[in-house]
Amino acid sequence: MCIKAEFLAHCGRTRLATSGIALAAALLGGCTPGQILPIPRPAAPAAPAPAAGSAAANNNNSSSNAASPAPAAGSTAPAADNAPVVRILAYADRVRTLSNAELTQEAARLGNAYIPANQLQLALVLAQLRQTPELIRAQELLTRLLANTDAEAQALHPLARLLAARYGEQRRLEDLLEKQNQQTRDVQRRLDQTNERLEALKAIERSLTSRTPSPASPAATAPAGRNHAPTP
Secondary structure, X not given: OHHHHHXXXXXXXXXXXXXXXXXXXXXXXXXXXXXXOOOOOOOOOOOOOHHHHHHHHXXXXXXHHHXXXXXXXXXXXXXXXXXXXHHHHHHHHHHOOOOHHHHHXXXXXXXXXXXXXXXXXXXXXXXXXXXXXXXXXXHHHHHHHHHOOOHHHHHOHXXXXXXXHHHHHHHHHHHHXXXXXXXXXHHHHHHHHHHHHHHHHHHHHHXXXXXXXXOOOHHHHHHHHHHOOOOO
C-alpha cells in the first residue's frame, strides 16, 4: 500500500511538471487557440503648438478691428435725421394741454406759416381747436407740406402723412355725426309739427262741443201749446 501511494504521488508531480513545461513553451513559442490578447492602449494625442495659433488669432483680431469703422460716426446720423420729428412731437404734447384761448393765440402767433416745421405746428394747433373749418385748414397745410420736395420738408413727410390720415378720418366721423344730428333735428321738427296739428284738432273738437245747444224737454213745450186758441 505504501508503494502504491508513493507511485500515485510521483505520477501527480510528474503531470504538474509536464503541464507547467507545456504552458511555458506555449508562452514562449506564440499564441495558442485559446489565448486572449491584451488590448493595446491608445497613444496620447500630441498637444498643438500654442504660440502659432495664438499669434494667428491675434493677427485676425487686429485685422478685423482695423477693418471695422468707428461706431460713433454712424450712430449719430439717425439721431440728427430724427431731430425735427422729435421737436414736433414734443410741441404736439405741449399743445394738447392748451385751452381754446391759448390755442387761438398760438395760431395767431404762427400766422401764415411758410417754413415746413411751422406749417406742421400750425396744423396741430388748428386740429386741436376741434372745429370743422379749422380742421379743413389743417388738412390744407399738410397737403402743402407733402407737396414740398425740400430736404427739411421731406424729413417731416412721414409724420405729415400720419396726421393727414388721422385728420381725414376725424373729418369723416364729424361729417357723419353732423348728418346724424341733422336727421335727428328733422325727426324732432316733424314730431313737433304733428303735436301742433293734434293740439289744433283737439281745440276744434272742444269748440264744437261747447257750441251744441241742449235739447228742450217735452213737459216744457206742452202748456204753451194749450194756451194758444185755434184760429177760425
